[in-house]
Structures are given as structure tokens and as C-alpha cells.
Amino acid sequence: MEGCFLMIHFILDSTSGISKDILDKYPQIHKLPLYMFVDGEYRDESEFTIDDVIEYSEREKKAIQTSQPSTGDYMKLFESIPQDDEIIIIALTVAVSGTYNGAVLAARQSGRKKIAVINSRSTAIGMIHLLRDGLEMVEQGLPFEKVVEGLQDGASRIRTTFTMESIEYLRRGGRVGKAAGLIGSILKIRPVIYLTDEDEVDALAKVRTQKKGIEAVVNYLHEQSPCKRIGVVHIKNLDVANALRDRLSKEYPDIDITVSTGTPVLTCYLGPGLVGIIFEKAN
Numbered sequence: 001m002e003g004c005f006l007m008i009h010f011i012l013d014s015t016s017g018i019s020k021d022i023l024d025k026y027p028q029i030h031k032l033p034l035y036m037f038v039d040g041e042y043r044d045e046s047e048f049t050i051d052d053v054i055e056y057s058e059r060e061k062k063a064i065q066t067s068q069p070s071t072g073d074y075m076k077l078f079e080s081i082p083q084d085d086e087i088i089i090i091a092l093t094v095a096v097s098g099t100y101n102g103a104v105l106a107a108r109q110s111g112r113k114k115i116a117v118i119n120s121r122s123t124a125i126g127m128i129h130l131l132r133d134g135l136e137m138v139e140q141g142l143p144f145e146k147v148v149e150g151l152q153d154g155a156s157r158i159r160t161t162f163t164m165e166s167i168e169y170l171r172r173g174g175r176v177g178k179a180a181g182l183i184g185s186i187l188k189i190r191p192v193i194y195l196t197d198e199d200e201v202d203a204l205a206k207v208r209t210q211k212k213g214i215e216a217v218v219n220y221l222h223e224q225s226p227c228k229r230i231g232v233v234h235i236k237n238l239d240v241a242n243a244l245r246d247r248l249s250k251e252y253p254d255i256d257i258t259v260s261t262g263t264p265v266l267t268c269y270l271g272p273g274l275v276g277i278i279f280e281k282a283n
Helices: 020-025 050-060 071-079 101-108 125-139 144-156 168-173 177-182 210-224 238-251 264-272
Strands: 008-013 027-031 035-038 043-044 086-090 115-119 156-162 190-195 199-209 227-235 258-261 274-281
Touching: 008 125, 020 027, 027 071, 027 144, 035 264, 035 274, 050 264, 071 101, 071 210, 086 101, 086 125, 086 144, 101 115, 101 156, 115 144, 125 144, 125 227, 125 258, 125 274, 144 156, 156 210, 190 210, 199 210, 210 227, 210 238, 210 274, 238 258, 238 274
Parallel strands: 008 027, 008 086, 086 115, 227 258
Antiparallel strands: 035 043, 156 190, 156 274, 190 199, 227 274
């Protein structure tokens, strides 16, 4: 991202996990929060930790309700951006959230001529992958329309898959999608989940151990290769995530493979123990 003078503003939501360092360094990159309903009110997810979410979910045996940024949140941010500037919103996948649709509504109401909303078809590091694509295109001097076109193409090549300790958190949060067939299994399974080409949550495999779950995730990556970017994501499973990163670094030596964690909102629906890969296929 060095040396990038941005003429286009990029807006990501907080599930991207975008770092404060990036936000401080690039004033034309913005973050809007998702919210969590706790103690009778919706509060910015930054007020909570992943441990807070797990403790609540295990105690109450239910998911914390979450909410996307409001139209008012978008409008307030838009007002801080010069009217003639261009805006691209990179939104959390429609598979698990209404954030994209809310952003589209806000964009329409803004009255701006050059504003676009991208369904990232992912979350977490997948959204950062797209941001990096966008910054590269800006550095190349591409106009707004070409950057939007490039991001839409990039989003179509984002793939997300992960293995988790159980499907219970997805069930509690109502985000099971086509993976509903995993509920009620009499076997103690560790589900392997992915986002389909139709942008739906579905089961990639049913395994008994974390090791087999990781093999399924890696096999999916191999099937979809070659790749442009690869990110390992986890929730309270750092050692396993680092080991997976080290393995993939040997298999894909030309790609800088990152490790990052999910956010509190994502933990509401995915739970602890998750490890997975979010990657962008090559053109």
C-alpha cells in the first residue's frame, strides 16, 4: 500500500478487521461498525472482545443479536467526504448479513453520482484482499468505473472455507443456510463450511477431527488454485492457524500468506476453534 495517493474513498465494515494502522495512514479508507445487542441496547462491536461473546453465548446458550450499519451511519460518513469524491463500499457477504443491501440503499439515497457497493462474497481478510486490489488499481491510475469493475471481478474470485468445532453457533444465530442438514446429526462431527458460488453457506465436508477438517479446507484451496492472495483466519485457534500458514507458505512460496482473527460479531455466528482459508483466485 506504500505510496498510494487515493482519489477514491473506500468504506469497509468492522467485520473486515481492518487495522487502526491502515486507517490512520490512509484517511480515505473508512470503517463503519456493526453492532451487538447487549443489556438492552445495540453497541459498537469494538466495545466487546471475542472472549465476551463466547462467555455470553455459552452462559445463555443463544447468539448475541447483531445489526448492520444504519442508513444514518452511512449518511453521516458520506457527509464527511467531499461531494465530488468517489466512494466504493466493500461489504460483508450477503450470505450472512444484510450489510450489503443496507449499503446499496444508503448509496441510492446519498444522491452521489459516483458511489458503488461491492458484495465481497466474504468477510475478514477477504475484504482486505479486495481493498488491496482496489488500492493497486488506484495506484495504476485506473478511473472509478474500472476500479469498480475490477473489484466486482475480484469478488467473484474470492473463496471462503473453514472448519469449526461445531455448527451450534451458526444454528443459534440462524446463519446455517444450506448446511442445515448438519444439524441433528447423531455423530460428533466437525463441519467444514464454505460459501458457494451462489453466495450461500453450505457444507463442504463432515469430519470427525480438526486435522481432517484442515485437510478438507486445504484440498479445496488446491482445487481452486492458482491463487493471487491467501489468508488464514481463525477464532481462538492461533497455534493451528500459524501451523496452517507455515504449511501453505511452503506450498505457495510466491504468496505472502497472512494470519488474522475473526471479530466479535463473526464470533457470534462462528464460535471458538474456527480455522480456515480465505483466498482470491488468480485471473
